[in-house]
Amino acid sequence: xxxxxxxxxxxxxxxxxxxxxxxxxxxxxxxxxxxxxxxxxxxxxxxxxxxxxxxxxxxxxxxxxxxxxxxxxxxxxxxxxxxxxxxxxxxxxxxxxxxxxxxxxxxxxxxxxxxxxxxxxxxxxxxxxxxxxxxxxxxxxxxxxxxxxxxxxxxxxxxxxxxxxxxxxxxxxxxxxxxxxxxxxxxxxxxxxxxxxxxxxxx
Ligand SMILES: Cc1cc2nc3c(=O)[nH]c(=O)nc-3n(C[C@H](O)[C@H](O)[C@H](O)COP(=O)(O)O)c2cc1C
Numbered sequence: 001x002x003x004x005x006x007x008x009x010x011x012x013x014x015x016x017x018x019x020x021x022x023x024x025x026x027x028x029x030x031x032x033x034x035x036x037x038x039x040x041x042x043x044x045x046x047x048x049x050x051x052x053x054x055x056x057x058x059x060x061x062x063x064x065x066x067x068x069x070x071x072x073x074x075x076x077x078x079x080x081x082x083x084x085x086x087x088x089x090x091x092x093x094x095x096x097x098x099x100x101x102x103x104x105x106x107x108x109x110x111x112x113x114x115x116x117x118x119x120x121x122x123x124x125x126x127x128x129x130x131x132x133x134x135x136x137x138x139x140x141x142x143x144x145x146x147x148x149x150x151x152x153x154x155x156x157x158x159x160x161x162x163x164x165x166x167x168x169x170x171x172x173x174x175x176x177x178x179x180x181x182x183x184x185x186x187x188x189x190x191x192x193x194x195x196x197x198x199x200x201x202x203x
Contacts, residue, residue, distance in 0.1 A: 003191075004077070007035075012059065013171040014081050023191065024190065027191075027192050027195070038093075073110060079114070105140060107139040112136040117179075120173060126165055129168070144193065153186060155182060161186065166190060167186040167187040
């Protein structure tokens with residue numbers, strides 16, 4: 001059972017969440033979990049001006065995802081930062097290159113899920129995840145979120161990401177916040193949950 005965690009991260013928040021999603025998926029017997037990035041589309045000088053180059057050193061070693069890896073996975077869990085309430089352009093461009101996979105129904109019946117990060121608490125995490133789901137549905141994927149069985153999303157005693165649509169973290173307007181233990185627990189739960197469902201489907 002192959003579980004692919006595919007993400008874009010500019011400052012490291014989505015990367016940290018991706019690690020937690022992968023850890024959760026690895027808890028399921030028989031899961032082979034791969035972490036992959038989508039290609040960067042911004043020139044280095046722009047990334048420099050955005051203050052991203054130092055942070056990106058932490059995950060530049062993660063291999064870039066290939067179309068074949070998408071086709072051979074049993075489940076694909078996508079991570080993206082929120083950009084104006086949507087997925088980031090890097091992820092959009094990556095997905096827009098999957099027309100060939102769509103044409104041959106290569107992703108039909110695979111399990112899919114989405115997690116995200118935003119700068120602010122109400123900055124569009126849910127719209128990012130839900131609008132991302134549209135692409136997964138066009139590919140014929142089986143969309144899985146983060147059920148309330150993850151009780152951490154009921155918490156009101158601290159600021160926290162996480163919704164029925166998927167795990168998330170709040171990065172802060174300057175990226176000063178790091179994913180909290182509760183947000184990471186949501187990410188691990190989603191990874192494990194998707195791997196468990198995939199295990200049943202592939203049995
Ligand atoms: C062009 C742009 C648009 C953004 N749009 C939003 C937004 O709509 N809502 C929000 O809360 N944060 C927004 N952000 C902040 C990012 O979501 C935040 O930097 C990201 O979640 C951090 O994740 P990363 O460290 O993995 O890159 C935006 C950032 C950029 C650069």
